[in-house]
Amino acid sequence: MIDREQVLHVARLARLSLSDDEVQQMAGELSKVLGHIEKIAELDLDGVPPTSHVVEVPNALRPDEPRPSLPRDVVLAAAPAVADGGFLVPSPQAG
Amino acid sequence: MTDAVALTAAQAAAAVEAGDLDPRELFEAYRARAAADDLNAFVWVAGEAPGEPASGPLAGVPLGVKDLFCTEGVPSQAGSKILEGYRPPYTASVVARLAEAGAPLLAKTNQDEFAMGSSNENSAFGPVLNPWDRSRVPGGSSGGSAAAVAAGLVPWALGTDTGGSIRQPAALCGIVGLKPTYGAVSRFGMIAFASSLDQAGPLTRDVTDAALLFRHMTGRDPRDSTSIGLPEEVRLPSARRLDGIRLGVPDDLTGEGVEPGVMAAFEAALDRARELGATVERVALPHADYGLSAYYVLAPAEASSNLARFDGVRYGLRVEADDLLTMYTRTRHDGFGAEVKRRIMLGTYALSSGYYDAYYGRAQRVRTKIAEDFKAAFDAVDFVVTPTSPGVAFELGAKTGDPLSMYLNDYFTVPMSLAGIPAISIPCGLSEGLPVGLQLAGPAFSENRVLDAAFALEQALGFDGSGARQ
Amino acid sequence: MSDVAYEAVIGLEIHVQLSTRTKMFCGCELGFGEPPNTRTCEVCLGLPGALPVANAEAIHFGLMIGLALDCDLAPRSIFHRKNYFYPDLPKGYQISQYDEPLCRGGKLGDVRIHRVHLEEDAAKLIHLGTSGRLHGSEASIVDFNRGGTPLAEIVTEPDLRSAEDAGEWLRLLRTTLRRLGVSDVNMEEGSLRCDANISIRPAGTHELGTKTELKNMNSFRFIERGIRAEIARQEALLRAGEPVVQETLHFDPRTEAITSLRSKEEAHDYRYFPEPDLTPVGITDAMLERARAAMPELPAARAERFERELGLPADGARLLAWRTELGDYFEAALADDGDDAPEPQALANWLNELVARIETDDPAESQVQPRALASLAAMVAGKRVTQNAAKQVLDRLVAEGGDPAAIVEAEGLGAIGAGDELEPVVQQALDANPDVVAKLSAGDMKPIGVIVGHVMRETRGRADGGAVTRIVRQKLGL
């Protein structure tokens, strides 16, 4: 159903590193679950509209009115690494 | 003074109102019990009573809150290692609303990581024990809330339900759990699992408490676009009879896989309903059987996106690395538990190029069909009733090795989630000495009627949950 | 092969930051240049549990853009999530629109519009260089102030055929947006950003070649140079018999080098799906009504009106209409109903003189009031001040503002016409240049400039050249 290569591809999209054992196990488990999910392939769903929002909410828009922002020390308090008032990260280009 | 812990939340509130009970004593009595918790139901307990004695209609009756509700300055990790030590700078709307109504925060409750699970074994804080039998799971994902209420460690608690996460643990712990209509309660500040399904609701000792707590939870919140509130005020239930009420038992959702003891308790409850004047009919929900499949596409897909924000940049765990990609992948590898990773993978796969139509697109169409099934059913009957869960509380570790068998726990609860309709679980008896839940679902925004019917049935069934409260 | 003439096929994708007060999905105020991470909240930081709520004004601006570009406005549109990981994207997805955008189709000038949709801007990554903290590796910091700024993304059909066309059209778009008041459209500050999709094909053929995407050019000059360089690169490839590879490219304006941004292996899989946290946007009659009522006269219509009603030539009319601030200043000056209203063309000329003398793009930011420029033009037209003297007056106005009549009065710059005042000065000039007088008398009028020049010098430019010539003819009996 889902092979090693696919697991690695999906793990990369999801930014998850997986050990070899984990890849193996994941392939097995996902295949089993997907096997169950395949059930929906049986249904004739031609012309059935998709539901993305289950209840109708009329336009829920916000007036363009400012609310106070958070103080910067609060914003940065939970950050694993900080420099110069910003969130420190390895540069995307490097590596 | 009365034994405060023996009172339901509504009784305690009334006692405080009447001046028979000091809210600080009430808080302290529960705080002491919560602090001594040996079910691992809590991940945080308030250090002291709030300075100001609470005022408002909830009269200072303290509240347990599932870990995934953000509470300002208080740990809110959604049961995950990736949010280790995280204290949000803001409070979830529903928690703030309840605090304003006079329900102070007593404790944060344990849960399956990011609400993914049906046994509360997927928590970074370890599993929660079922107070009816400590070798068994309390259900999940709101297992901490359910166990704590059942054990009398809190008067009532908040949970969230995505595919059954309030109803199933309520059933397994012998208490009441209400999943409201999608949109009835604000999701702002609830750490998201699957946004189009998540809904907060009460876990309580009885139906009256559920109605009382829910009354102060519901309402439109300008900070949640999908919240609408209810068209009418929540009433405290008072029905004693079910005359003229038609209960529908779905043809397509019974039998297979249901434990005989559960079925027996369910059938007995239906008999009591008949005695109260209800009729019990078969009703067709032809697509409900596909609910679980659709759910296990839609919920993981949304989750894979909702959990992308846990990247080690702004909060939570980070595994340092020289390059960004490695920082991301190791952080997420170490921070997420096995079940969360499984669902992220499943959801990412279902949305990925070439698979969207076959999985996500089809699942959304199944969802349409299921919602239509319910609409048609409610033309024929007032409520749909099922067992809440196919089985009673199972042994810890019994299903951890087999994700699919774990997922089957949600078989009866998922269709209502997909349709966005309200459903309540009430205890309807025991099987092998363990509680069995009955699920009663109504059309969107019919909470008052659902609560009324559940109340009438509850009174007739006379379930005694005090055995779990020591 | 080498003789084949190629033509370029260019489509643009423009991201426009909308100038609402607050961000697209939260109440943080928009700003520019504040210290990092001082304009952020739980929503735009993507904190757990936070939810977006769409800004009604951004939708309103989107509708105005749709109306200005002659688009079909969708009665119902929805937001999607575009999923990818990057440090400037706090939620791991961008809320954007996908297959149900706010506006579809449309046209501006000669270029068809494919679609216009709304989305949120990413945050800003600031490269720090090597950081000891990370074992000598490269590090950046993220500033989320910009993150969540409302963007309108405008996508054209591939209707442009040259770098110059693209630049010209982009100017029209910029003026149109500025005129709408929906954006600062400042490329340097990043409020207008442009990507170009470029392919080439043998002139006269219709099949499209392989296209490349040139990313994020941040000034009009760079856009034209970048597109030109990319067209040249593709042409060189084809002439050498090599294929153009579909890829995303970066143009370095300093070196003119074009480099590949992503390899094919990194091809994105954005896993779009409908944003469950936001409900569909339904465009009501009231919203449409409000957008229509807010529509100003747009540059194309304005240019046409300047031509038709004011008799300006097409070029001049465009010049004023396509730069909103010039058009506004021009109309303000024209509306000044003093004793003698200026003639439009003359006023336009004086506006050009003014623009050449000031540093800002907007003459309204100068010391010169529109009323002052209008009155200066009127004084010249009424021959109360000469062209030359008027330029001196304008210099003074630019330097310190004020009223031109008062400056003329104070400086004695009033025109010296025929009669008592001018006659002796002309006589003095004739006396000083006997050789010129001789030539003039002999019928050779060429050297009359010498006399006029002499008079101008003596009068500091206040003399009317025509009057001087008349007096000379009169005196010499010509």
Ligand SMILES: [Mg+2]
């Ligand atoms: Mg875009």
Ligand SMILES: [Zn+2]
């Ligand atoms: Zn914000």
